[in-house]
Amino acid sequence: MATEQEIIKFGQQCEDIFKQTSRDMIGQKDVIEGAIIAMIAGGNVLLEGVPGVGKTRLVRSLGRVFDLPFSRIQFTPDLMPADVTGTNIIVKQKDGNSAFNFQPGPIFSNIILADEINRATPKTQSALLEAMQEHTVTVMGVSRKLPEPFFVLATQNPIEQDGTYPLPEAQMDRFMFKLIVPNPGLGELREIVNMTQKTMAEVADRACTGEELLKMRETANQIPVASDVLDYAMRLANATHSVSECSSEAARKYIRIGASPRAGQAFISAAKVKALINGRFNVAYSDIEELAYPILRHRIKMNFEAIAERISPDDVIKMILEEIGRKYKN
Amino acid sequence: MDSKTILKNYYSRLAKESFIKSLMWGLLIGFSMLLISAAVCWFVAFKGIWLCIVLFAVATAGATPILYYKVFKPTVKKTAKRTDALGLEERLLTMTELEGDNSYIAKRQKEDALAALKKVSSKLIKFAIPVHLIVTLAIVAVFGTGMTTAAALREVEEEVKPQYSISYRIQGSGSIQGEVSQEVEEGESTIPVMAMPDEHWVFVGWSDGYADPYRLDTEISDDIEVYALFEEMDQPENLDEDPNDNDGEGEGELGEGEGNPFQLPDEKPGDENEDEKEGGGAYEDKNQIIDGETYYGDSNFDNAYDDAMDDLSGDNDMSDDLKGIIQDYYDTIAK
Numbered sequence: 276m277a278t279e280q281e282i283i284k285f286g287q288q289c290e291d292i293f294k295q296t297s298r299d300m301i302g303q304k305d306v307i308e309g310a311i312i313a314m315i316a317g318g319n320v321l322l323e324g325v326p327g328v329g330k331t332r333l334v335r336s337l338g339r340v341f342d343l344p345f346s347r348i349q350f351t352p353d354l355m356p357a358d359v360t361g362t363n364i365i366v367k368q369k370d371g372n373s374a375f376n377f378q379p380g381p382i383f384s385n386i387i388l389a390d391e392i393n394r395a396t397p398k399t400q401s402a403l404l405e406a407m408q409e410h411t412v413t414v415m416g417v418s419r420k421l422p423e424p425f426f427v428l429a430t431q432n433p434i435e436q437d438g439t440y441p442l443p444e445a446q447m448d449r450f451m452f453k454l455i456v457p458n459p460g461l462g463e464l465r466e467i468v469n470m471t472q473k474t475m476a477e478v479a480d481r482a483c484t485g486e487e488l489l490k491m492r493e494t495a496n497q498i499p500v501a502s503d504v505l506d507y508a509m510r511l512a513n514a515t516h517s518v519s520e521c522s523s524e525a526a527r528k529y530i531r532i533g534a535s536p537r538a539g540q541a542f543i544s545a546a547k548v549k550a551l552i553n554g555r556f557n558v559a560y561s562d563i564e565e566l567a568y569p570i571l572r573h574r575i576k577m578n579f580e581a582i583a584e585r586i587s588p589d590d591v592i593k594m595i596l597e598e599i600g601r602k603y604k605n
Numbered sequence: 606m607d608s609k610t611i612l613k614n615y616y617s618r619l620a621k622e623s624f625i626k627s628l629m630w631g632l633l634i635g636f637s638m639l640l641i642s643a644a645v646c647w648f649v650a651f652k653g654i655w656l657c658i659v660l661f662a663v664a665t666a667g668a669t670p671i672l673y674y675k676v677f678k679p680t681v682k683k684t685a686k687r688t689d690a691l692g693l694e695e696r697l698l699t700m701t702e703l704e705g706d707n708s709y710i711a712k713r714q715k716e717d718a719l720a721a722l723k724k725v726s727s728k729l730i731k732f733a734i735p736v737h738l739i740v741t742l743a744i745v746a747v748f749g750t751g752m753t754t755a756a757a758l759r760e761v762e763e764e765v766k767p768q769y770s771i772s773y774r775i776q777g778s779g780s781i782q783g784e785v786s787q788e789v790e791e792g793e794s795t796i797p798v799m800a801m802p803d804e805h806w807v808f809v810g811w812s813d814g815y816a817d818p819y820r821l822d823t824e825i826s827d828d829i830e831v832y833a834l835f836e837e838m839d840q841p842e843n844l845d846e847d848p849n850d851n852d853g854e855g856e857g858e859l860g861e862g863e864g865n866p867f868q869l870p871d872e873k874p875g876d877e878n879e880d881e882k883e884g885g886g887a888y889e890d891k892n893q894i895i896d897g898e899t900y901y902g903d904s905n906f907d908n909a910y911d912d913a914m915d916d917l918s919g920d921n922d923m924s925d926d927l928k929g930i931i932q933d934y935y936d937t938i939a940k
Contacts, residue, residue: 277708277709277710278709279709279713282709282710282713497708497710498710499699499702499703499706499710499711499714500699501695501698501699501702502702503686503695503698504695504698504699555694555696555717556699556710556713556714556717557694557695557696557698557699557700557714557717557718558695558699559694559695559696560694560695561694
């Protein structure tokens with residue numbers, strides 16, 4: 276049960292986290308907020324944006340803010356699963372015999388920055404599946420637990436399609452949010468240039484520890500969700516399917532594959548954190564609606580008609596929100 | 606303090622809205638009933654406008670409370686949801702669901718909800734009456750009242766339609782077959798009558814100039830009092846002896862029962878006065894020549910007369926053929 280101290284502490288720590296992250300990041304408030312919400316809620320984040328918009332810097336800053344060990348894996352086509360998970364190597368023991376000794380890969384860390392994740396082959400990408408969902412790694416039949424909290428913060432470049440392998444649906448589904456990192460505005464760009472002229476160093480300080488982060492997750496988890504709000508979130512997730520109980524018109528027209536049940540889980544976990552960050556002790560429809568874009572945009576597969584008409588996942592989500600909101604909220 | 610008490614003001618506001626909605630739906634049902642019943646009355650010409658109005662009142666009065674209690678009556682949850690729509694971000698909805706929860710989070714949530722509630726007055730809840738309901742009600746009301754007015758006007762019109770007295774009287778000696786005194790509504794027709802002269806009398810026309818003994822007045826627009834005019838005809842003479850002697854003083858004078866031009870040929874005129882007949886002996890059915898030219902010894906007229914009487918006694922109109930035969934006969938007599 277959450278106590279008054281925990282609630283107060285949650286508020287203070289959130290404030291600190293935002294404050295410290297903002298020291299390294301100019302602008303990108305929505306992206307920062309999304310990444311922090313996902314981390315508190317225990318989800319992985321996929322950051323998509325053109326090169327140079329601060330994706331990697333954001334991940335590094337978060338590592339510093341949460342004071343967690345941080346591993347960066349640069350995904351390339353020749354990267355092998357063992358390069359990620361680690362492997363057994365033969366070592367000579369003191370008694371002269373040889374034995375397999377597990378050498379942990381970079382995944383054995385709290386925060387993993389999977390840079391340009393879509394450049395690796397599907398086989399290597401799949402090495403992350405177990406880690407992202409079960410927070411374990413199995414090598415040669417032996418499962419090893421990853422340290423908690425564990426997050427994968429991946430980046431991918433939307434325009435460099437040559438030599439990339441699109442992430443499979445199963446992999447995509449394991450990311451709680453897909454955040455689009457936009458180009459900075461003119462004012463933000465000026466600030467970025469001014470700041471980096473002085474120093475390129477990252478200055479964000481620790482705002483909380485990994486343990487405190489887990490405690491924050493526990494506190495946020497106790498935020499109540501009214502049954503109507505819960506229904507609304509589930510209906511939104513369900514409405515992305517072209518054939519379902521409350522399938523939406525937009526889904527029937529433009530979506531080939533809808534969101535999985537993980538989307539429903541993500542809605543509620545993230546909405547609770549978002550509500551508490553906003554100083555509210557309940558989840559509102561608005562929380563669900565704001566989270567619909569990062570939660571659903573990578574979980575829906577568009578059909579040919581949508582591609583032909585240049586309808587983006589965000590456009591379809593907007594249509595679904597309007598349709599379901601109109602039908603259900605009033 | 607429970608949620609119901611907290612939301613009391615908002616609840617009463619929504620109760621008003623719900624009542625208005627129920628009333629509008631009730632009126633919609635009432636007007637629909639009115640429209641249907643008035644249309645039925647109109648088409649089957651049934652004078653039941655009061656029944657329609659009673660049906661409207663009963664349907665409206667019955668449907669309104671049923672709809673209110675079964676459909677529209679606000680609940681605490683509904684009230685919370687509507688109040689939340691004022692920008693309270695589902696605080697009240699969650700508060701109502703957490704009633705009875707004594708956890709710290711629930712307590713804080715309630716405090717948060719109450720603090721937010723203080724910022725919104727119940728008057729901020731706008732009555733949400735669906736536009737389609739208003740439009741539908743207006744249309745049905747216009748048609749319902751229109752149809753009722755039309756049916757009522759028709760009923761009134763039928764009620765006040767003037768009636769006229771039609772009197773067929775006799776001047777002279779004769780009779781009128783059929784209803785001599787009739788009450789006829791404006792624009793309607795009378796029941797046909799026929800002027801029948803007595804023995805030795807002849808029908809010379811109606812007092813309004815109409816010559817046909819058969820009379821049917823149509824499209825009545827005023828009272829009518831008309832006389833069937835009969836004139837006594839001269840006694841027929843014994844034409845066999847002296848066709849020019851028509852003063853009745855010849856050898857074979859007619860008895861009382863003789864000389865009836867309408868008598869059937871097989872009914873021997875003057876049968877009852879055989880002696881006198883024998884005395885005069887000049888007149889016989891087959892020798893009927895009334896105008897000095899036409900011979901009426903056959904049975905054309907008599908048969909036509911019988912058929913006409915049958916038709917009239919059966920409330921049927923006479924055929925044109927019969928009318929022609931009878932008319933010719935009377936015309937001849939009139940000459």
